[in-house]
Amino acid sequence: MDPLLVTLQLLLGAFGVLGVATAEPTETLDQALRFAAAFALTVVVARVPARVVVRFAPALYVLSLVLLVVVLFAGVAPDTGDARRWLLIGGFTFQPSELMKVAVIAYLAAFFHNHLGDWQIWRPMLVVGIAAGLIVAQPNVSTALFLFVLAFAIMIAAGTSLQRLVAIGTAAALIAVAIGAPYLSRLGYLGDRLQGFADALGGNADVTGIGYQADRARQALGRAGLFGVGPSRPRFVPAGETDMIAISIGQALGFVGIAVLVVAFVLLVARTFRIAGAARGPGALLAAGAGLYVAGQASLNLLVAAGLLPVTGVPLPLVSYGFNSAFSVSIALGFVHMAYREARARGAPL
Numbered sequence: 001m002d003p004l005l006v007t008l009q010l011l012l013g014a015f016g017v018l019g020v021a022t023a024e025p026t027e028t029l030d031q032a033l034r035f036a037a038a039f040a041l042t043v044v045v046a047r048v049p050a051r052v053v054v055r056f057a058p059a060l061y062v063l064s065l066v067l068l069v070v071v072l073f074a075g076v077a078p079d080t081g082d083a084r085r086w087l088l089i090g091g092f093t094f095q096p097s098e099l100m101k102v103a104v105i106a107y108l109a110a111f112f113h114n115h116l117g118d119w120q121i122w123r124p125m126l127v128v129g130i131a132a133g134l135i136v137a138q139p140n141v142s143t144a145l146f147l148f149v150l151a152f153a154i155m156i157a158a159g160t161s162l163q164r165l166v167a168i169g170t171a172a173a174l175i176a177v178a179i180g181a182p183y184l185s186r187l188g189y190l191g192d193r194l195q196g197f198a199d200a201l202g203g204n205a206d207v208t209g210i211g212y213q214a215d216r217a218r219q220a221l222g223r224a225g226l227f228g229v230g231p232s233r234p235r236f237v238p239a240g241e242t243d244m245i246a247i248s249i250g251q252a253l254g255f256v257g258i259a260v261l262v263v264a265f266v267l268l269v270a271r272t273f274r275i276a277g278a279a280r281g282p283g284a285l286l287a288a289g290a291g292l293y294v295a296g297q298a299s300l301n302l303l304v305a306a307g308l309l310p311v312t313g314v315p316l317p318l319v320s321y322g323f324n325s326a327f328s329v330s331i332a333l334g335f336v337h338m339a340y341r342e343a344r345a346r347g348a349p350l
Contacts, residue, residue: 045334133179
């Protein structure tokens with residue numbers, strides 16, 4: 001495994017424990033144990049050859065697809081919201097849309113490796129469109145859009161021509177809309193979020209309603225200053241251990257802590273792209289897909305926390321409380337370590 005990548009993973013995991021200790025101290029040990037389990041998963045995946053991932057990628061996609069269908073009929077909502085995006089399995093809640101992110105990375109890496117120069121573009125059209133449509137139906141528009149953009153970024157990294165990319169994108173979008181259309185009436189919350197964001201930009205935020213979370217986040221960071229107030233003096237911010245965990249870290253460590261957190265993500269993503277560039281075969285696209293996944297999701301979360309985007313509910317990779325996102329990101333980073341191991345075996349400069 002790559003020592004630098006391991007160090008950055010552990011650092012981000014430590015940030016996650018600190019953030020949870022600040023926002024929800026009773027869950028600190030649980031967060032540490034979940035991160036340890038997720039890191040162990042990275043170690044296991046790193047030992048799997050890339051050719052095995054290619055072989056089983058279609059099966060992983062089909063499994064994820066089946067679970068997304070099951071969610072529509074047997075999904076649960078463990079929080080106070082109406083969205084039923086989780087399955088209750090053995091006392092644990094599992095979110096299939098997180099697994100689908102990894103499945104799409106693996107499937108597209110396998111597809112472009114096996115069909116280089118003879119791309120049957122109807123297949124990625126269906127793969128992306130059906131997955132995105134089922135996620136919209138939960139309803140979970142932000143994750144569906146993220147999956148869509150992630151798939152496009154992977155296809156660009158694979159060298160897909162603009163003409164093919166437009167064809168795939170248009171068809172996939174139509175498929176997603178066709179599947180999600182019956183559930184559009186459940187998406188009224190999107191208008192409220194966008195209106196709240198527009199009001200906040202105009203200085204007219206309703207701090208007792210949709211703008212409450214963003215207002216509390218600004219107050220928390222304003223009081224934290226340069227070096228923070230430490231984890232022993234938490235100030236309540238809604239979802240401070242999950243979507244807004246960056247704010248909790250800022251409370252504890254101030255601007256300096258936030259800066260170190262951002263630098264850690266930049267270094268991690270840069271390292272994944274360096275490994276992807278040195279790798280060959282499907283491992284290269286697996287590593288690139290993992291880097292795009294972490295970069296995109298971390299950017300979305302941090303921009304929302306900074307008040308520069310509407311609230312999306314996207315967790316901060318490796319940091320936010322919960323196992324579903326950590327499970328998915330840990331598999332993706334296992335792909336990067338896998339590519340590192342194979343590139344090093346060839347003597348590639350790393």
